[in-house]
Amino acid sequence: MPTxxxxxxxxxxxxxxxxxxxxxxxxxxHRRVRWAAMEFLLASQKRNRTWVALKQLxxxxxxxxxVALLVLVVAxxxxxxxxxxxFGQSRIHHTVILDDSFSMSxxxxxxxxxxxxxxxxxxxxxxxARRAQPQTFTLLRFSRAERxxxxxxxxxxxxxxxxxxxxxLAERLESIEPSHLAVGAAPALRAVGQLMGREGGDRRVxxxxxxxxxxxxxxxxxxxxxxxxLNEAGAELHLVNCVDAHRPNLAVAExxxxxxxxxxxxxxxxxxxxxxxxxxxxxxxxxxLETDGQPRPAVAIAEILPGEAATExxxxxFPTAGEHRITARLDADAVVADxxxxxxxxxxxxxxxxxxxxxxxxxxxxxxxxxxxxxGPVPTGIRTRIELPRYLSLNPLSPFRSIxxxxxxxxxxxxxxxxxxxxxxxxxxxxxxxxxxxxxxITDQWHRDATGFFPAPxxxxxxxxxxxxxxxxxxxxxxxxxxxxFRGQRNSFLATVIVERYFAVPDDWQPAPDSATxxxxxxxxxxxxxxxxxxxxxxxxxxxxxxxxxWNNWARANPSFVVAMLELQAFLGARPVEDAPxxxxxPVHVELDPIxxxxxxRFSLPGDRDDSTALVDAVLGPDGKLVASLPSxxxxxxxxxxxxxxxxxxxxxxxxxxxxxxxxxxTPMPGPELASRLKGVGYHYxxxxxxxxxxxxxxxxxxxxxxxxxxxxxLVVEQVLAWSAGYHPPAGQLVAKGGAR
Numbered sequence: 001m002p003t004x005x006x007x008x009x010x011x012x013x014x015x016x017x018x019x020x021x022x023x024x025x026x027x028x029x030h031r032r033v034r035w036a037a038m039e040f041l042l043a044s045q046k047r048n049r050t051w052v053a054l055k056q057l058x059x060x061x062x063x064x065x066x067v068a069l070l071v072l073v074v075a076x077x078x079x080x081x082x083x084x085x086x087f088g089q090s091r092i093h094h095t096v097i098l099d100d101s102f103s104m105s106x107x108x109x110x111x112x113x114x115x116x117x118x119x120x121x122x123x124x125x126x127x128x129a130r131r132a133q134p135q136t137f138t139l140l141r142f143s144r145a146e147r148x149x150x151x152x153x154x155x156x157x158x159x160x161x162x163x164x165x166x167x168x169l170a171e172r173l174e175s176i177e178p179s180h181l182a183v184g185a186a187p188a189l190r191a192v193g194q195l196m197g198r199e200g201g202d203r204r205v206x207x208x209x210x211x212x213x214x215x216x217x218x219x220x221x222x223x224x225x226x227x228x229x230l231n232e233a234g235a236e237l238h239l240v241n242c243v244d245a246h247r248p249n250l251a252v253a254e255x256x257x258x259x260x261x262x263x264x265x266x267x268x269x270x271x272x273x274x275x276x277x278x279x280x281x282x283x284x285x286x287x288x289l290e291t292d293g294q295p296r297p298a299v300a301i302a303e304i305l306p307g308e309a310a311t312e313x314x315x316x317x318f319p320t321a322g323e324h325r326i327t328a329r330l331d332a333d334a335v336v337a338d339x340x341x342x343x344x345x346x347x348x349x350x351x352x353x354x355x356x357x358x359x360x361x362x363x364x365x366x367x368x369x370x371x372x373x374x375x376g377p378v379p380t381g382i383r384t385r386i387e388l389p390r391y392l393s394l395n396p397l398s399p400f401r402s403i404x405x406x407x408x409x410x411x412x413x414x415x416x417x418x419x420x421x422x423x424x425x426x427x428x429x430x431x432x433x434x435x436x437x438x439x440x441x442i443t444d445q446w447h448r449d450a451t452g453f454f455p456a457p458x459x460x461x462x463x464x465x466x467x468x469x470x471x472x473x474x475x476x477x478x479x480x481x482x483x484x485x486f487r488g489q490r491n492s493f494l495a496t497v498i499v500e501r502y503f504a505v506p507d508d509w510q511p512a513p514d515s516a517t518x519x520x521x522x523x524x525x526x527x528x529x530x531x532x533x534x535x536x537x538x539x540x541x542x543x544x545x546x547x548x549x550x551w552n553n554w555a556r557a558n559p560s561f562v563v564a565m566l567e568l569q570a571f572l573g574a575r576p577v578e579d580a581p582x583x584x585x586x587p588v589h590v591e592l593d594p595i596x597x598x599x600x601x602r603f604s605l606p607g608d609r610d611d612s613t614a615l616v617d618a619v620l621g622p623d624g625k626l627v628a629s630l631p632s633x634x635x636x637x638x639x640x641x642x643x644x645x646x647x648x649x650x651x652x653x654x655x656x657x658x659x660x661x662x663x664x665x666x667t668p669m670p671g672p673e674l675a676s677r678l679k680g681v682g683y684h685y686x687x688x689x690x691x692x693x694x695x696x697x698x699x700x701x702x703x704x705x706x707x708x709x710x711x712x713x714x715l716v717v718e719q720v721l722a723w724s725a726g727y728h729p730p731a732g733q734l735v736a737k738g739g740a741r
Contacts, residue, residue, distance in 0.1 A: 059721040062721060073711060092205060095206045095235075096209060098141045102178050102182070103211055103664065106243060139155040139169075140191060145191045183585060206236070237682065238691075239674070240686045240687075249666050250664075252273070253273045254272070261382060264348070265319055266381035272314070272341075287299050318345070322346070340636070342638055351382050352383050353573075356403065364406035382569060390415075392415035392418050403419070403428070428571070431543065435546075459504045459507075462503070482568050484567070486560065497560065499551065505544075511531075530542065581655075583660055584658065587631050588629065599617060638657075639656075
């Protein structure tokens, strides 16, 4: 039995009786009048009455059929092949893959990409519910496919489609909002592919309803493979694009603490980066700021070129120790989710720094301590502690933000091992040499053929010849963070530094281009004076001269020494991962010391949600630490972890979760370009506004086109019959009669 795309238009079928009605009216209004000439014609007509009546009846039937066909063409009948049930094709499984990544929150006018997508899904469900044929329906969102801890969770899985299905689907769609995730189509397509492999003989139709951004579809290698596998599984593919234009969008791409000492009462530089995903420059972009929920003066970015990012630096001041929340926001634009970025800065009361001096008089340590923590009204946030080398073997080093070796003559094996473990774990180590140092011991024990922490082998003490002409300063620095503050200064205090003695490296030594060691400062003769080495997760900076003014005059009344040492401490004390935010969709982890904390953590989620808290049991890790994990932080914002200490006291840790700013790139992939990248994939492409299920995912064959051709043929036949049934005198007779006049 056929179904109809537009069954409401079948009311027009009674119009097929109009030709018959007209014929009857014409018959009723004839009057019989006797006329001699007409009697002759009637006698002639009796001889041809049967043939004339047949032609008129055929003409009437053709006209009636033409009106009926016109109504059917508009209603679009769809008929199921009688072989469908025989070969197992009587039931259709509709699988809708709905993109709910945050780029789908793009708004224009009074709608959004996700609203357009939900209308398409509702239309599919409504059209399916109108069919008498058995059908099932699956709805899977991008954000609910292949989640690491939760697996794949469709909103609907093989739901039977009945008359009430459209209403139930509309209610489900009403609750769907854009996620804060940047997940693409691949996980959902993989999940659907696995589902296809378990299905029987149902006819399968897959709809991918998305915004098809160039970022994901410009090089769709894996996506092409997944779509091809669906083709091979017998699925009919429909790609529905929910956006119609490329709209500009700005995103806060980064919010981080800049270089400098991080301590209470010490100004800390911050950097905010905004990216322009539009096609025109963005000028005078205001960025509003919040600290611990309180507004503070905004910063402005003068210009951001298309496709580029711009960074603005500003200063923050935290008068108290503890965790502080910083948020940067942009004005509303096409996408809201990427207009805010969050950061949590843990500010200690001060930074403990360990100074190990090989000389009991600790001359080098006192000079360095005076530079790092001079006291007075302007705090540096650094607290120094001076010890002898044996301290390294007898005490834990992890509490110190950085460690300095100053004029150390020897370290026992346990001290070297402790230092290397400290640096590998992310610590910073500074080294200054002096008259007590032994180049062979440093080369053999500290450097160890580039396997130890010291950056280079040493050849021995060397004097720097005096430059009588004073054509060049003794110290030449590069673009390293320790010396960046001196960049561009023609009359820098560095020019007054005089180096008399230093340790030279072997003549044939040069750091390999791909090594973890680089020279960051040289003497005027080209010899290395300061070197940096990455070691594990930490870093080492070694000066091949003294910190005290014994081999140089740097620490004696030269302001550049204080500045350089503070920059050195900021570089060594930086912990790149300590306040790095998580990305939305990734799990959140909190480490606990089992000696101090109980094994449960209560997470408070950002936003006003029904599931605003989650109680998580911590698991003992291989390193002996308890780890409490929130499986998926699916919203951006500040998460709070409430810890319970063994003594009953509560403690709160905060974690920042941010969106992947690159998802804010709204550059679309037009249909023709998408086709060029999906060569070999069989699919139908639609815009959301023009998509019609019955034309594309039909339960049988649409007869609209064949009926239209039949209608044209009937109209041609009608014209021929109308001409044949009428009276048409020969053209020659008309001319003759006209001439007789």
